[in-house]
Amino acid sequence: MSIVAALRRPLGEDLSGFVRMLRQLDVPHRVSEEAGEQVLWVPDEQLAEDVRGLFQRYPQGGEAQTQTDPGRPPAWRGVAQQLRDSPLTALVLLLALLVAGFTSLGENHAILHWLTFQAYRVAGDYAYFTPWLESLQAGQWWRLVTPMLIHFGWLHLAMNGMWYWELGRRIEARQGSSMLLGLTLLLGLLSNLAQFWFGGDGLFGGLSGVLYGLLGHCWIFQLLAPSAAYQLPRGVLVMMLIWLLVCLSGAVDLLGFGAIANAAHVGGLLAGCATGLLGGALARARR
CATH class of the missing domain: 1.20.1540.10 (Rhomboid-like)
Structure with missing residues (x-):
């Protein structure tokens, strides 16, 4: 069975929280560096779709967002993103x-x-x-x-x-x-x-x-x-x-x-x- 690239993210992006969550959920995966990007691989396309959907909802593995935004507090930003999703x-x-x-x-x-x-x-x-x-x-x-x-x-x-x-x-x-x-x-x-x-x-x-x-x-x-x-x-x-x-x-x-x-x-x-x-x-x- 050929593996599928579920995510391609910049090298500077921290995927550790999301990868940790995948391990907790027993999702088979591996991460490699390809052409200047982080690539997260899974066994099949259906699982890749699941992982993409999960990443849209919990990009930091369910952890609180740490980026600063002077216009809106982090908690509100998280709720707004969930409402959009x-x-x-x-x-x-x-x-x-x-x-x-x-x-x-x-x-x-x-x-x-x-x-x-x-x-x-x-x-x-x-x-x-x-x-x-x-x-x-x-x-x-x-x-x-x-x-x-x-x-x-x-x-x-x-x-x-x-x-x-x-x-x-x-x-x-x-x-x-x-x-x-x-x-x-x-x-x-x-x-x-x-x-x-x-x-x-x-x-x-x-x-x-x-x-x-x-x-x-x-x-x-x-x-x-x-x-x-x-x-x-x-x-x-x-x-x-x-x-x-x-x-x-x-x-x-x-x-x-x-x-x-x-x-x-x-x-x-x-x-x-x-x-x-x-x-x-x-x-x-x-x-």
Whole structure:
């Protein structure tokens, strides 16, 4: 098998942090000097693409930037670069933040009822839901996915936003913005349908169904076609699956933290595992 040049960088550039990270991720590579440049070699083109994407996100191996910029502090410069590298991830989080503001985190029913899976009206202490097929027949197809943007509290929004930022950036770097958009819409649709199918009429929302789908996608994809971008930190998968089981047990409801959309979580996870199986198998076949 012929080796492939994944990166060509100037001789004066310090690649030690990035090379150290590749070693930690068990990525086979070597660095040589060719025609006045540092060349980082890997065994095949697919792995070269992974390494290039990883370098765009973490050129210093995940370490803090040390260059000085009198116009902007280093921390802000790092965030700005990540936003440029992950535009779709940032856009979804911005939409979720705007929806949280306009709906007052689920308290403003005048706006909220336009984004829920079913249209509804509030009369006194009761909410009366419109059959979902009637809304679809009226052309309100956006309801199939917009519940993923609804959140019912700052903690709900912060936790989901943090995990979408982590998983979304990985997929956007590895498979592109179009793939992340397609996965987000598909997983949002399927998790919403699962929640409505098993939960019936009611208010539900949040990115968590999508998050479990993205987690399943990265998990299965990584098993079939190992990629540095999809190598999740140790314990993340176990922690998320344990949390899913805790939610399914009903313990969270009993503790008074509110109802959990368990069907959306399970539906999203199963759908994400399916997309990871398909994507990973195709990537493995290309290799």
